[in-house]
Amino acid sequence: MRLLRLVSPVSAVTALALTACAPAYEDGHLSRSINQQRAMRDTCLSNQARSLDDGHSAPETIARAASANCSGQNDRLIQLMATMDRSGEAQITNAVRKDSLVKATSYVLATRAQAGSGR
Numbered sequence: 001m002r003l004l005r006l007v008s009p010v011s012a013v014t015a016l017a018l019t020a021c022a023p024a025y026e027d028g029h030l031s032r033s034i035n036q037q038r039a040m041r042d043t044c045l046s047n048q049a050r051s052l053d054d055g056h057s058a059p060e061t062i063a064r065a066a067s068a069n070c071s072g073q074n075d076r077l078i079q080l081m082a083t084m085d086r087s088g089e090a091q092i093t094n095a096v097r098k099d100s101l102v103k104a105t106s107y108v109l110a111t112r113a114q115a116g117s118g119r
Contacts, residue, residue, distance in 0.1 A: 027084075034080045041073035042103060049107035055115070063104035067097070074100050 048066035067074070078096050082089040 030080065030083060034077070037073065037077045037080055041070055041077050041100065044070035044073045045100060045104045046107045049104050050111050053108050053111055055112065059105050059108040059112075060101070062108045063101050066104040066107070067100040070100065070104075 045066050048069045049062060052065050052069075053062050074096055078089070078093050081092045081096065085092070
């Protein structure tokens with residue numbers, strides 16, 4: 001019985017200590033904002049890739065144009081992500097821009113595959 005009385009306070013102190021050790025950037029609101037902005041950027045990339053694809057140009061060419069047309073969404077995503085780590089802003093910028101090109105390319109390829117299967 002005495003052990004049970006100690007378990008509860010010990011558990012509470014342990015949980016409190018672990019919470020205090022969590023990184024400050026684990027902000028739920030910021031994470032949601034980043035996820036929402038990423039979804040908006042991806043929607044833009046998908047729409048642009050679909051509308052710019054002529055069916056003949058290289059997918060990477062279409063992807064670059066789509067990514068350029070969605071630069072505002074990319075910039076807002078970079079800004080939100082850099083809020084967590086200003087020292088890594090250059091790496092974040094490079095990673096987001098590369099991710100944008102990869103996603104836009106995949107949207108072009110998916111659109112072409114879907115059009116090809118509908119024939």
